[in-house]
Amino acid sequence: MNTAPTILMAPSTAKAGEEFFDYSISLSDAYLRAIIEAGGVPFVAPCAPAQKLVAELVSRVDGILLSGGDDIQPSLYLDPVPPNLAKTSSGHDAQRDLFETVLINEAFRQRKPLLAICRGLQIVNVALGGDLIVDLPTQAPSEIRHARMDLKDKVVHPIHIEEGTMLRSILGTGEIGVNSTHHQAIGKLAPGLKVTARAADGVVEATELCQSILPYYLGLQFHPERLIWRHPVFQEVFRSFTAACAVNRNSQP
Numbered sequence: 182m183n184t185a186p187t188i189l190m191a192p193s194t195a196k197a198g199e200e201f202f203d204y205s206i207s208l209s210d211a212y213l214r215a216i217i218e219a220g221g222v223p224f225v226a227p228c229a230p231a232q233k234l235v236a237e238l239v240s241r242v243d244g245i246l247l248s249g250g251d252d253i254q255p256s257l258y259l260d261p262v263p264p265n266l267a268k269t270s271s272g273h274d275a276q277r278d279l280f281e282t283v284l285i286n287e288a289f290r291q292r293k294p295l296l297a298i299c300r301g302l303q304i305v306n307v308a309l310g311g312d313l314i315v316d317l318p319t320q321a322p323s324e325i326r327h328a329r330m331d332l333k334d335k336v337v338h339p340i341h342i343e344e345g346t347m348l349r350s351i352l353g354t355g356e357i358g359v360n361s362t363h364h365q366a367i368g369k370l371a372p373g374l375k376v377t378a379r380a381a382d383g384v385v386e387a388t389e390l391c392q393s394i395l396p397y398y399l400g401l402q403f404h405p406e407r408l409i410w411r412h413p414v415f416q417e418v419f420r421s422f423t424a425a426c427a428v429n430r431n432s433q434p
Contacts, residue, residue, distance in 0.1 A: 244426035247301025311371030
């Protein structure tokens with residue numbers, strides 16, 4: 182009997198939560214609604230980096246979604262971190278960085294479908310050996326303002342999607358407008374990844390795997406979950422991901 186696929190979702194973290202003001206996790210409801218609308222059953226993961234626990238969590242689900250959030254520690258990909266760049270990056274959580282790195286490694290080890298959004302795309306690139314542009318405004322000045330936090334659910338700029346890519350097949354077009362809420366971006370691309378979409382200024386907007394190591398991998402710098410209500414075509418991202426998770430679930434013995 183076929184059942185709905187389960188999706189493990191990596192949350193954001195905060196030093197103080199709403200209930201007892203201690204270390205807490207949170208996740209925008211937009212991610213959950215996008216997965217539910219696509220036919221999946223979402224579960225929010227604890228931010229607990231113990232390898233044995235993460236392995237167990239991954240074994241019990243059919244796919245993993247990495248969400249957006251605060252900056253990744255620059256020290257994970259730069260040594261040393263120039264002081265002028267260090268002061269532009271904040272909100273780091275070493276526990277979250279470690280948890281998601283272990284989670285990514287486990288997703289690859291167990292060959293589970295993986296969808297990585299915004300910070301998620303960035304942490305995958307770092308975990309696989311790439312680096313980031315720490316601060317776009319100073320390191321890669323552009324006419325495009327990428328950190329449009331005031332327009333989280335609105336189109337900010339177009340992207341070009343390469344021919345023959347999964348993302349182009351999913352969205353059915355080579356040009357589309359996206360939102361933009363980031364001040365960092367992929368710098369050096371990690372081995373095994375390929376760029377499949379860029380903004381007009383060259384900023385990486387999507388990555389995929391060079392080889393089919395996973396049943397599904399898509400990394401997006403923009404936030405499709407915040408666009409689907411005004412631009413329903415972006416729901417196809419979640420439908421394609423959830424469908425891959427369903428195939429993965431139903432192929433297990």
